Amino acid sequence: MQIPIYENILKSNDYLAEENQHLFNRQRLFVVGILGSPGAGKTTLLEKSVAALKQMNLRPAVLVGDLATSRDAERIQQYDIPCAQLTTGGACHLEAQQVNKALKDFDLGQLDILFIENVGNLVCPTGFKLGEHIRAVVFSVPEGDEKVEKYPATFKKADCIILNKIDYLNLQEFDVEKPKREALALNPNLVWLNCSCSTGEGIDEWINYLKTSRQNLLNANS
Amino acid sequence: MQIPIYENILKSNDYLAEENQHLFNRQRLFVVGILGSPGAGKTTLLEKSVAALKQMNLRPAVLVGDLATSRDAERIQQYDIPCAQLTTGGACHLEAQQVNKALKDFDLGQLDILFIENVGNLVCPTGFKLGEHIRAVVFSVPEGDEKVEKYPATFKKADCIILNKIDYLNLQEFDVEKPKREALALNPNLVWLNCSCSTGEGIDEWINYLKTSRQNLLNANS
Numbered sequence: 001m002q003i004p005i006y007e008n009i010l011k012s013n014d015y016l017a018e019e020n021q022h023l024f025n026r027q028r029l030f031v032v033g034i035l036g037s038p039g040a041g042k043t044t045l046l047e048k049s050v051a052a053l054k055q056m057n058l059r060p061a062v063l064v065g066d067l068a069t070s071r072d073a074e075r076i077q078q079y080d081i082p083c084a085q086l087t088t089g090g091a092c093h094l095e096a097q098q099v100n101k102a103l104k105d106f107d108l109g110q111l112d113i114l115f116i117e118n119v120g121n122l123v124c125p126t127g128f129k130l131g132e133h134i135r136a137v138v139f140s141v142p143e144g145d146e147k148v149e150k151y152p153a154t155f156k157k158a159d160c161i162i163l164n165k166i167d168y169l170n171l172q173e174f175d176v177e178k179p180k181r182e183a184l185a186l187n188p189n190l191v192w193l194n195c196s197c198s199t200g201e202g203i204d205e206w207i208n209y210l211k212t213s214r215q216n217l218l219n220a221n222s
Numbered sequence: 223m224q225i226p227i228y229e230n231i232l233k234s235n236d237y238l239a240e241e242n243q244h245l246f247n248r249q250r251l252f253v254v255g256i257l258g259s260p261g262a263g264k265t266t267l268l269e270k271s272v273a274a275l276k277q278m279n280l281r282p283a284v285l286v287g288d289l290a291t292s293r294d295a296e297r298i299q300q301y302d303i304p305c306a307q308l309t310t311g312g313a314c315h316l317e318a319q320q321v322n323k324a325l326k327d328f329d330l331g332q333l334d335i336l337f338i339e340n341v342g343n344l345v346c347p348t349g350f351k352l353g354e355h356i357r358a359v360v361f362s363v364p365e366g367d368e369k370v371e372k373y374p375a376t377f378k379k380a381d382c383i384i385l386n387k388i389d390y391l392n393l394q395e396f397d398v399e400k401p402k403r404e405a406l407a408l409n410p411n412l413v414w415l416n417c418s419c420s421t422g423e424g425i426d427e428w429i430n431y432l433k434t435s436r437q438n439l440l441n442a443n444s
Contacts, residue, residue: 038259038344038373039365067345069371090375092345122260123314123343142364143261149291151260153312
């Protein structure tokens with residue numbers, strides 16, 4: 001018998017995030033963290049994603065973090081999938097412990113992919129692992145092409161960048177290659193995807209990326 | 223002689239913000255805090271503002287907060303006005319003490335309006351007063367019309383909301399009256415301005431608002 005004497009010391013966010021990930025792995029559940037500024041299009045991307053995944057007979061679910069309101073969760077629930085809302089009451093990011101508690105609202109063994117949508121904030125969620133297998137940052141054309149320079153940690157710690165709202169590219173100055181080049185310099189393993197949730201452009205690539213990443217995880221854990 | 227025995231206890235952020243404001247008032251300097259998400263258009267609004275104020279023979283200056291890079295300060299410096307950059311090194315908001323230190327870079331007696339541009343973040347700067355006389359939140363059409371509901375504290379604690387990028391209104395669904403109504407319900411004293419930094423629409427109203435607010439302050443302190 002082990003006595004968990006260090007439990008309180010070790011239960012920092014990272015430790016709990018690791019616990020969350022062990023739980024996900026035991027359930028063969030692929031988990032994707034979604035980060036981005038307010039209005040970057042996180043919830044819209046999730047709407048497109050869960051619709052596409054359902055059509056492929058995959059079983060998605062969504063955990064939505066927000067300061068206030070259950071508005072995003074209501075948008076997701078229309079797709080008739082498991083969805084829970086985590087309201088932080090003003091806190092600027094999710095933490096692993098909150099996620100852990102919220103997992104009780106899901107039957108994890110009945111799911112294939114869980115998305116965790118963080119609070120709309122390009123800064124604060126960066127340092128807090130939640131146990132996700134991949135972290136995707138949604139960043140949109142109207143935000144401007146200098147955002148990688150200005151928020152380097154966020155881009156460095158991402159696995160995938162979704163440049164959303166590319167249908168706005170002809171409406172403003174925005175050099176797509178510039179943030180991409182800067183992000184890849186910070187993190188050469190980054191996957192960069194251009195997308196428009198309005199026109200549907202790039203959604204297939206994103207779904208393929210999710211499917212491949214999930215399969216890699218299942219192979220690694222089998 | 224007074225011995226500042228409580229100094230360390232009282233020098234909380236609010237206390238220091240009050241100190242900053244006393245200093246501004248002694249110098250008859252009107253100070254405007256600018257908050258908003260990454261890419262809402264804070265720096266572009268400041269570019270338009272300082273150009274317009276200079277033409278009116280007012281003497282503006284800008285203190286720019288950012289996680290990394292001095293890019294925004296470089297944009298402002300082109301207008302040949304006093305400008306300083308505060309780099310937070312990853313921290314998600316400015317605090318009154320940082321502002322206080324940065325004030326040494328300005329000859330305050332030679333200025334009429336100082337803008338303090340916060341880090342791009344709709345959440346975290348909300349709770350930290352800096353000593354500003356008014357706080358303006360820049361919020362842009364591409365962010366979506368549900369942002370007041372989702373970030374109520376930010377809108378409640380603002381004096382003025384600038385809804386920017388209204389030239390995008392015909393490109394997406396966005397009900398201008400909805401966030402305005404919600405914001406005024408949270409804070410009936412709020413001034414709401416629609417604006418486009420690209421077309422110039424609404425900039426005159428914003429400049430008039432600044433001039434009137436400054437005059438009211440000078441009258442109150444005279």
